[in-house]
Amino acid sequence: MNGNLLLLTFMQGRTLSLLPFPVWVIAPIPGFVALMILAVGKWNEAAFDKICKIRLQRARDLEKKKDELLFLKCTNMIRAKQFYLNGKYSLEELAEDVQSNKSYISKAINTQAGMTYPQYLNKLRVEYALTLMKKDPHMPLSDVALLSGFSHQSAFSDSFKKNVGVSPRSYLDSVMYLRDATVFVDSEPQIVECPSMMKVEEQPNLSRFS
Numbered sequence: 001m002n003g004n005l006l007l008l009t010f011m012q013g014r015t016l017s018l019l020p021f022p023v024w025v026i027a028p029i030p031g032f033v034a035l036m037i038l039a040v041g042k043w044n045e046a047a048f049d050k051i052c053k054i055r056l057q058r059a060r061d062l063e064k065k066k067d068e069l070l071f072l073k074c075t076n077m078i079r080a081k082q083f084y085l086n087g088k089y090s091l092e093e094l095a096e097d098v099q100s101n102k103s104y105i106s107k108a109i110n111t112q113a114g115m116t117y118p119q120y121l122n123k124l125r126v127e128y129a130l131t132l133m134k135k136d137p138h139m140p141l142s143d144v145a146l147l148s149g150f151s152h153q154s155a156f157s158d159s160f161k162k163n164v165g166v167s168p169r170s171y172l173d174s175v176m177y178l179r180d181a182t183v184f185v186d187s188e189p190q191i192v193e194c195p196s197m198m199k200v201e202e203q204p205n206l207s208r209f210s
Helices: 002-011 014-018 031-081 091-098 102-113 117-135 141-147 153-164 168-186
Strands: none
Touching: 031 091, 031 102, 031 117, 091 102, 102 117, 117 141, 117 153, 117 168, 141 153, 141 168, 153 168
16 A cells, blocks of 8 residues: 555656656555655756766857857957958848857857947947057047047047056157157167266376476
């Protein structure tokens, strides 16, 4: 009786579908046999859960790999064509250029770069602005912003400070200071000799005029 109740309880559980044979058609059996069937069912359940976890991890790894490849494809395209210099280059245009979906691209940039698509473009524009400022520190900041793909100097200043840590003006001042210091160090000092530094034999003999 106890075996039948245990089997009935077991048959009502979710492990029933995991058994390799239809236990629900088995005639009333002793209690220990029901316990063995229950143990086999639990073992099958644990194995099934493990398989599910393995497959889930593989799916996540595959998704991550797809994001990496798509991000590299987009980055190479943007850098090679310098699309970031176009202030109106949209996510839709990028999706069309790399033949992908804009939702996939946005997700790939977010997971790989940790930022949105506009933020990533601004980061590339700031990198380009840094090369311009190092090459010509006297270039007006408004021209640097425009040539780097920013539509407004305020947007350029905000993105620059966010990515570099200082304002464009502060950065230019540091570049100019380092350049002036380098010129000073590299130049050879000109020593002007005064009479007190001349050798004794080279000093004029003025005794005959006394």
